[in-house]
Each structure stands twice: as C-alpha cells, then as structure tokens.
Amino acid sequence: MPKILLLPGDGIGPEIVSEAVKVLKAVGRRFQIDFHFTEALVGGAAYDAVGVPLPDQTLQLCYASDAILLGAVGGPKWDNLPMALRPEGGALLPLRKKLGLYANLRPVVLFPELVDASPLKPEVVSGLDFVIVRELTGGLYFGPKKREFVEGEERAMDTMIYSASEIERIGRLAFEMARKRRRKVTSVDKANVLESSRLWRAVMEKLGEEYPDVELEHMYVDNCAMQLIRRPVQFDVILTENTFGDILTDESSVLTGSIGLLASASIGGKVALYEPAHGSAPDIAGQQKANPLATILSAALMLRYSFNLEEEARAIEAAVREVLKQGYRTPDIMEPGKKPVTTAEMGDLVAGLLG
Numbered sequence: 001m002p003k004i005l006l007l008p009g010d011g012i013g014p015e016i017v018s019e020a021v022k023v024l025k026a027v028g029r030r031f032q033i034d035f036h037f038t039e040a041l042v043g044g045a046a047y048d049a050v051g052v053p054l055p056d057q058t059l060q061l062c063y064a065s066d067a068i069l070l071g072a073v074g075g076p077k078w079d080n081l082p083m084a085l086r087p088e089g090g091a092l093l094p095l096r097k098k099l100g101l102y103a104n105l106r107p108v109v110l111f112p113e114l115v116d117a118s119p120l121k122p123e124v125v126s127g128l129d130f131v132i133v134r135e136l137t138g139g140l141y142f143g144p145k146k147r148e149f150v151e152g153e154e155r156a157m158d159t160m161i162y163s164a165s166e167i168e169r170i171g172r173l174a175f176e177m178a179r180k181r182r183r184k185v186t187s188v189d190k191a192n193v194l195e196s197s198r199l200w201r202a203v204m205e206k207l208g209e210e211y212p213d214v215e216l217e218h219m220y221v222d223n224c225a226m227q228l229i230r231r232p233v234q235f236d237v238i239l240t241e242n243t244f245g246d247i248l249t250d251e252s253s254v255l256t257g258s259i260g261l262l263a264s265a266s267i268g269g270k271v272a273l274y275e276p277a278h279g280s281a282p283d284i285a286g287q288q289k290a291n292p293l294a295t296i297l298s299a300a301l302m303l304r305y306s307f308n309l310e311e312e313a314r315a316i317e318a319a320v321r322e323v324l325k326q327g328y329r330t331p332d333i334m335e336p337g338k339k340p341v342t343t344a345e346m347g348d349l350v351a352g353l354l355g
C-alpha cells in the first residue's frame with residue numbers, strides 16, 4: 001500500500017493538490033492500487049498554525065512516507081519574516097536538503113493540442129520534448145550567506161559552491177537519463193566567468209568518458225537562455241546547477257504554453273518529492289482559476305519514479321492529453337473557441353477518463 005504524504009501548503013497549493021489526489025484515486029480504482037494519503041502542514045500555513053514553516057511532525061511524516069506531493073509555499077503575508085521562518089527558506093529548501101533531494105527533474109513537453117498556446121511559432125516548438133536536470137541541494141541556495149556593514153555601508157553575499165562529488169552524482173544521473181532518451185546531454189554553465197563552472201565542466205568532461213554512447217555538449221547559460229527560444233528542439237537533457245536551473249525551467253515552461261503545465265520530481269534521497277514548478281500564485285488563490293495539470297503531471301512522475309508504475313503514469317499523461325484535445329482549458333491556457341473550466345472541473349475531467 002503506497003503511502004503518500006500530501007503537503008498542500010499555501011496559495012493555490014490546496015486547490016491543485018486536491019485535484020491530483022482525485023486523479024490518483026481514479027488511477028487507484030482503475031488499476032487496483034490502494035494509495036494511502038496523509039496530510040501535513042508546510043510553509044506559511046504551518047507558520048500560521050504552529051509558528052514554524054516546517055514542523056518536526058511534518059518532517060517525521062516525510063521520512064515515514066513512500067512519496068511526497070507538495071502544492072506550493074509562500075506568499076506576501078510571510079515575505080517579511082526572517083529567512084528561517086519564511087516558507088521558502090524555512091521549509092521548502094530545508095526539506096529538499098534534509099531529504100537529500102539533489103536532483104530536480106523538469107520535463108518540458110509540448111502537447112500538440114497546445115501548440116497555439118505557446119508564444120513561439122508552431123514551427124519552432126512543435127515536437128518539443130526535453131528534460132531539465134537541475135542540481136537542487138547546492139550552489140547559491142545553500143552556500144554561506146552573509147549580510148554585514150563595511151565602512152558604514154551594508155553589503156550582502158551569497159556563495160556558489162560545488163564539490164566535484166556533487167557535480168559527478170548529478171552528472172551521472174543526467175547521463176543515465178539521456179541513455180533512456182535521445183542520448184544527448186547539454187551541460188549548462190558559465191565557465192567563461194565562474195570558477196565553480198570551470199570545475200563543473202572539467203568533472204563533466206571526465207565523466208563523459210564513461211558514457212561514449214551519449215553526446216555531451218557544453219553551453220554557457222546566457223547562450224542557453226537564447227537557444228531555448230531560438231531553437232528549443234535541439235535539446236534532449238539539459239543539466240545545470242541550482243540557480244541556473246531555477247531560471248531556465250521557468251523560461252522553458254512558457255514554451256509549452258504555461259508554467260501551469262510544468263511538473264517536477266525531486267529525487268536522489270530515500271523519499272522523493274513531487275511538486276509543480278510554479279509558485280503559490282496568491283493573486284488567484286481560492287478562486288478556482290489555477291491550472292492543476294502541473295500537479296497532476298507531477299503525480300504521474302511519482303507513479304513512474306517512486307512506485308515504478310509506468311503504465312499508470314502513462315494513463316494519467318494520456319488522460320491529460322485527451323482532456324486538452326477535447327478543448328478544455330483553464331484560464332492560463334485559454335484560447336478563443338475553447339471551453340473554459342475551473343480548477344476542480346479540470347481535475348474531474350482527467351479523473352473521469354481514468355476510472
């Protein structure tokens with residue numbers, strides 16, 4: 001009996017997680033899998049209820065579960081708290097670190113039905129299918145930080161640190177992933193300026209020797225940002241460090257129509273965490289306007305990576321595609337002539353096709 005911990009979090013988090021649960025239950029009925037769900041507090045919701053964004057009880061439940069589905073954390077209400085109490089710095093980042101989730105996979109796939117929802121021309125985006133492998137527990141996010149006064153002026157510092165072993169383990173994961181795809185890894189860095197990038201490149205070069213069947217190319221991050229809109233179909237696996245990955249994944253999501261479609265899997269530890277790549281969208285929270293598909297597709301990734309349920313994962317992906325084919329659209333991907341639906345209606349439609 002797979003034990004799934006739900007961490008709905010803040011903003012639109014609760015609305016979108018409910019829809020993914022609906023879909024998982026439908027999959028469970030169709031394939032006779034008895035998913036067991038537990039829910040816990042995280043982020044601003046936890047801070048409001050118990051005074052800390054990552055309660056110990058939540059952490060214990062994480063360790064005791066087989067997989068975690070997270071909605072989103074953060075919002076203006078908690079923006080002025082000290083970093084350790086903020087939903088991002090006090091909950092999401094420590095959660096990634098404590099669970100050892102060093103790899104964040106963000107598949108960027110264009111559903112043919114949404115080719116016109118993309119801001120790029122159909123001939124530029126059609127056939128788009130790549131995955132970004134983002135390092136998730138190192139770099140600027142976790143390096144030493146400091147804020148100090150020097151000669152009467154305040155200054156601040158973040159540090160980008162990577163050890164060879166951190167680079168190697170994520171690099172290996174990218175190569176292995178490429179072997180199951182089109183056998184190409186684009187390692188993205190800023191080796192013309194950053195020392196950490198020079199180490200990154202050297203480690204990747206050496207590791208590449210173990211994978212002669214996979215093409216390895218290096219690309220500067222600024223060029224990659226440009227190539228993503230110029231000719232995105234050139235990519236198969238994009239591998240990069242934490243901050244570059246944060247930025248490039250948001251950019252990539254728009255190619256497929258909306259960030260509301262970008263799923264993610266954070267893996268590498270004993271228990272993996274699945275979450276949509278978008279944020280808590282406080283401006284539309286509670287209004288049933290959010291697109292639940294990124295969370296639903298994250299649930300599909302959970303079936304694939306945590307439970308090895310490939311057929312079931314594909315069934316969810318096929319159902320999502322079918323609903324889009326039938327013309328149903330949440331506001332973020334609405335186009336003239338299509339059928340507008342709410343968050344819950346979208347979830348019902350996907351679940352309805354599954355069982």
Ligand code: IPM
Pocket residue numbers: 074088092246277279
């Ligand atoms: C993401 C988000 C987070 C990040 C924020 C909420 C801390 O933007 O998952 O991409 O920067 O990693």
Ligand code: MG
Pocket residue numbers: 246247250277
């Ligand atoms: Mg981000």
